[in-house]
Amino acid sequence: MPNAKIGKRVIHLDSVGSTNEVAWKEAEKGAAEGLVVVAEEQTSGRGRLSRTWYSPKGLGVWMSLVLRPGVRPEKAPGLTLCASVAVANALRSLYPIRVSIKWPNDVMVRDKKLCGILTEMKATGGKVGFVICGIGINANQTQDDFPPGIREKATSILIATGKTADRAKILAATLEHFEKQYSSFCSEGIAPCLQEWRSMCPLFGKRVRIKGRGEIQEGIFHDIDDNGAIVLRLDSGMHRSFVAGDIELVS
Numbered sequence: 001m002p003n004a005k006i007g008k009r010v011i012h013l014d015s016v017g018s019t020n021e022v023a024w025k026e027a028e029k030g031a032a033e034g035l036v037v038v039a040e041e042q043t044s045g046r047g048r049l050s051r052t053w054y055s056p057k058g059l060g061v062w063m064s065l066v067l068r069p070g071v072r073p074e075k076a077p078g079l080t081l082c083a084s085v086a087v088a089n090a091l092r093s094l095y096p097i098r099v100s101i102k103w104p105n106d107v108m109v110r111d112k113k114l115c116g117i118l119t120e121m122k123a124t125g126g127k128v129g130f131v132i133c134g135i136g137i138n139a140n141q142t143q144d145d146f147p148p149g150i151r152e153k154a155t156s157i158l159i160a161t162g163k164t165a166d167r168a169k170i171l172a173a174t175l176e177h178f179e180k181q182y183s184s185f186c187s188e189g190i191a192p193c194l195q196e197w198r199s200m201c202p203l204f205g206k207r208v209r210i211k212g213r214g215e216i217q218e219g220i221f222h223d224i225d226d227n228g229a230i231v232l233r234l235d236s237g238m239h240r241s242f243v244a245g246d247i248e249l250v251s
C-alpha cells in the first residue's frame, strides 16, 4: 500500500508475554506511530479487566499497533471500533464467512468469538500520548485446541471455513484495512467508522443486558455514540450510555 504508515516497521517475535506489553515499552521509548509487534505465541496474553487471552503458538495472529492519534483521551476507545471494522473487512475480503461485531471489542462468526481487541492508552494532561491497539485473531485452532470454558464460545478461521488459514495474509489484510479506518478516524473523526460498524452489529434494536462496573442493566440497544459508548433505552424510556462492559442478548 503506497504511503502506508501502519506496519512500516514490524517487530516479529517468537514467544512473548504480551505483544501489548512489548508495544507499550517501545512506545515509551519513542517508537514511531505505526509500529506493529507480532508474536507467534503469547504466554500471558491479556484481555480486558485482567482476563486471559489464549494465544497458542503458530495458531493465530497476535499483534499490537502503536498509534499516536492527536485526539482527546475520551475519543481513544473509538479506535477499538476502527480495529473491529478493519478486522471484519479484512476477514470478509479473504474468506466466505459471515462476520459480525459485538460491542465493544469482539469480532464474531456464528455467535462465536473469532477475534478480541484490547485498546490501552497513555494519557497525560488531557492529551493522548500513545495508544496500543492489541488484536488477537484465531486462525488455525480446532475446537479441541481451545481450553474448556473458552471452547464453547470461541471459533477460528479453520473451524469456520474448514480450511487452513494463511496467517500472513490475515495480518497483511488487517493492517491494510486498519490503515484506511485509522486515516479516516484521524481526519474525519469516528463518524465514517460508526456507519460501517452499525451495519455489522446485529444487536441494534434488540434487548440486551450489560454487565459492567459493578452493575447489571437491561435495555434496548439504541445506538453507539461518538466516543464508542453504547446507548441503551431503559424501560423507563430514558437513554443511558455505557463506556465499558460486556453485553449479552436477553432472550
Ligand code: BT5
Pocket: 017, 018, 019, 020, 021, 042, 044, 045, 046, 047, 048, 049, 051, 052, 053, 054, 055, 061, 062, 063, 064, 105, 113, 114, 115, 116, 117, 118, 134, 135, 136, 137, 138, 149, 150, 153, 154, 155
Ligand atoms: C479481549 O478481551 O477480547 C481482548 C483480547 C485481546 C488479545 C490481543 S492478542 C494481542 C494483544 N496482546 C495481548 O496481550 N492482548 C492483545 P475480553 O473481551 O475481556 O475477552 C477475554 C475473554 O475471551 C476471556 O475471558 C475468555 O473467555 C475469552 N478468550 C480467551 N482467549 C480466547 C481466544 N483465543 N479466542 C476466543 N475467546 C477467547
